[in-house]
Amino acid sequence: MEQSNIHNFIALLHSTHKAEWEATPKAQDAITWLSDLIEFLFPNNRLHKQSTYEGILKKNQIDLENILLSYLDPATFDIEAKVNAFYESLDVLYQNLRADATKIYENDPAATSIHEVIVSYPGFYAIAVYRIAHSLSNLAIPILPRIISEHAHGKTGVDIHPNAQIGVPFFIDHATGIVIGATSVIGKNVSIYQGVTLGALQVSKELSETKRHPTVEDDVIIYARTTILGGKTIIGHHSIIGGSVFLTKSVEPYSHVFNTHQLRIDVKQEIIG
Numbered sequence: 001m002e003q004s005n006i007h008n009f010i011a012l013l014h015s016t017h018k019a020e021w022e023a024t025p026k027a028q029d030a031i032t033w034l035s036d037l038i039e040f041l042f043p044n045n046r047l048h049k050q051s052t053y054e055g056i057l058k059k060n061q062i063d064l065e066n067i068l069l070s071y072l073d074p075a076t077f078d079i080e081a082k083v084n085a086f087y088e089s090l091d092v093l094y095q096n097l098r099a100d101a102t103k104i105y106e107n108d109p110a111a112t113s114i115h116e117v118i119v120s121y122p123g124f125y126a127i128a129v130y131r132i133a134h135s136l137s138n139l140a141i142p143i144l145p146r147i148i149s150e151h152a153h154g155k156t157g158v159d160i161h162p163n164a165q166i167g168v169p170f171f172i173d174h175a176t177g178i179v180i181g182a183t184s185v186i187g188k189n190v191s192i193y194q195g196v197t198l199g200a201l202q203v204s205k206e207l208s209e210t211k212r213h214p215t216v217e218d219d220v221i222i223y224a225r226t227t228i229l230g231g232k233t234i235i236g237h238h239s240i241i242g243g244s245v246f247l248t249k250s251v252e253p254y255s256h257v258f259n260t261h262q263l264r265i266d267v268k269q270e271i272i273g
Contacts, residue, residue, distance in 0.1 A: 022060045023143075025067045033063045038128060041094055045121045061087055067144065086115075093170045095132055096168045100127050103169035109189060123172030126158035129249070133162035167218070174224075181213035183231060188218045193243075195225035199250060 030168045037060050048056060058248045059068075061083060068079045101118050105111045117124050129152035133145035145162035157176035158164075164180050167188035172178060174194035178235060180186070182196045200212035211231035216222070220235050223243040228235065235241065236253030251257055 003218065023071055025071050025144055025147065026149055029063075029067050029070070030144055031151050033060065033067060034148045034151065036060050036063070038125075038130065041090075041097070042118045042128075057087070068141065071143070073110040084139060085139055086135055089135055093135055097124075097131060098132075099130055099169040100124065100171070103171045103189070103191075104173075105172050108173060118129075120154040122175040123158070126152050126156045126160060126172060126175055126178075127166075127170055130164070130166065131164065134164070134166075139195060164213075176234040177225075183211045184213040185215040185238065187220070190216055190218070191221045193222065193224040195224050197227045197229075199227065199229050201230040239241065 001091055021205055034231050035168075040056055041061060050235070060114065065079060065083050065087070068077075068083065072079060074080075098114075101114050101124055101236040102116045104121060104124055105114045109116075111117050112119075129148055132148045133152075136147040136148075149160065150163050158172065158178045160178075160180045161182035161184070163182040164184040164186070166180070166184075166186040167190065169189060170171040171191040172193075173191065174271075177195040178192060179197040179199060186198075186232055198214050198216070213254075214228045214235065216228075216235045217237035219238045220241070221239075222228070222235075222241045223245075225243055226241050226245045228241070228245075228247045230248050232250070234249060235247075236251055239251055239255040239257070241247070241251075242256075242258035245257055249258065
């Protein structure tokens with residue numbers, strides 16, 4: 001590459017990087033803020049004195065303000081109001097997560113306590129990050145919800161878009177390989193096992209403003225490796241969807257849907273003569 005071309009290329013890189021850097025929060029700052037918030041809500045490393053709780057929460061709030069100030073213009077985006085609204089809803093968010101943890105404990109015979117679920121279950125961590133990201137997304141805060149969601153995705157193998165709507169309580173078992181798309185709607189008391197996908201029938205930018213992902217009503221169980229696609233697909237309440245099912249159409253409430261593939265096992269008898 002000629003020197004002039006190198007100079008032009010570097011100038012292009014710098015201008016592009018500057019514009020993108022100014023419009024994006026630092027990922028490490030976002031992850032640190034998230035980790036501090038979860039540690040505040042569900043302490044694992046140490047138990048703080050009650051008198052220090054308010055100060056810890058205030059620091060977390062200031063950290064969020066600074067993150068937003070690093071890439072958003074306060075003249076056009078009311079950062080203070082958004083941050084205050086987020087922390088005012090923290091009590092409800094915490095109660096919802098306690099309900100999620102309780103459901104996981106009650107549904108998993110291997111769980112010995114709710115605390116064990118909170119501190120060690122990747123499914124609970126994925127739900128916790130989703131609910132935090134969803135709260136930020138509801139406040140129209142850009143980019144930050146996706147950064148923390150993708151952090152949870154990499155850590156747990158669970159990919160939940162912040163814009164998905166998920167009722168309380170919610171149960172994820174084994175976590176790995178679950179995908180829940182942006183326009184998914186999930187009701188209360190739903191259980192989802194590993195490898196489940198709630199996805200779109202087709203991927204097209206023109207469909208970005210339409211409902212592309214399924215609706216799962218209350219009290220539904222979806223077992224492992226099942227794929228459910230389409231914005232018009234509705235899984236009726238109190239239904240059970242068995243493992244390895246592929247669905248692109250709605251099912252009525254109280255339905256039981258199972259894969260009809262049959263496994264045959266022949267046992268060879270030993271001949272004694």
